[in-house]
Amino acid sequence: MRVIAGKARRLPLKTIEGLDTRPTTDRIKETLFNILQNEVPGSRFLDLFAGSGGIGIEALSRGAKAAVFVEQNRRAADCIRENLRTTRLEAEGTVMVCDAVTSLHRMEERQEPFDLVFMDPPYGRDLELDVLSYLSTSRLITPDTLIIVEASLETGTDAMSRLGYTVCRVKTYKTNQHIFLQKERSA
Numbered sequence: 001m002r003v004i005a006g007k008a009r010r011l012p013l014k015t016i017e018g019l020d021t022r023p024t025t026d027r028i029k030e031t032l033f034n035i036l037q038n039e040v041p042g043s044r045f046l047d048l049f050a051g052s053g054g055i056g057i058e059a060l061s062r063g064a065k066a067a068v069f070v071e072q073n074r075r076a077a078d079c080i081r082e083n084l085r086t087t088r089l090e091a092e093g094t095v096m097v098c099d100a101v102t103s104l105h106r107m108e109e110r111q112e113p114f115d116l117v118f119m120d121p122p123y124g125r126d127l128e129l130d131v132l133s134y135l136s137t138s139r140l141i142t143p144d145t146l147i148i149v150e151a152s153l154e155t156g157t158d159a160m161s162r163l164g165y166t167v168c169r170v171k172t173y174k175t176n177q178h179i180f181l182q183k184e185r186s187a
Contacts (some may be wrong), residue, residue, distance in 0.1 A: 053084065060087075069096065
């Protein structure tokens with residue numbers, strides 16, 4: 001695994017051993033950032049269920065001004081910190097070691113809204129719905145915030161729509177999908 005583009009281009013990223021994380025492949029990461037290329041520069045990026053931090057680090061490398069990485073696995077969080085040091089992006093990155101919803105509660109009062117939110121929760125546990133439910137009334141996002149959910153191919157979008165999100169796009173790959181959402185604007 002490596003950083004694909006930007007100021008940390010080609011630098012290797014470490015991952016933790018075992019099945020605790022599922023790093024996004026370089027090919028899928030490249031496709032995702034081709035889609036997001038105009039959104040990333042200058043953005044505030046939130047990487048939930050961050051694993052080794054590859055997505056948030058790619059965003060920083062491509063010009064995001066700040067990224068918050070949320071990962072409850074301590075070994076994975078240590079890996080994110082090491083990857084931030086290796087890429088010399090630690091000044092722009094903040095690592096939180098806790099579950100996703102707890103991190104949102106902690107950030108609520110002191111954090112500006114995010115421009116981009118990426119989440120790659122364990123599949124089949126509906127954790128993305130817990131996060132989306134919280135964010136639906138949170139000041140951490142606005143109707144302009146783009147949320148990307150990496151999910152299994154079996155994950156539907158009906159529950160996301162019922163929570164007040166508009167599905168902007170779905171990009172399907174061989175083994176998973178990216179669902180692009182925005183909070184519906186109030187009438």
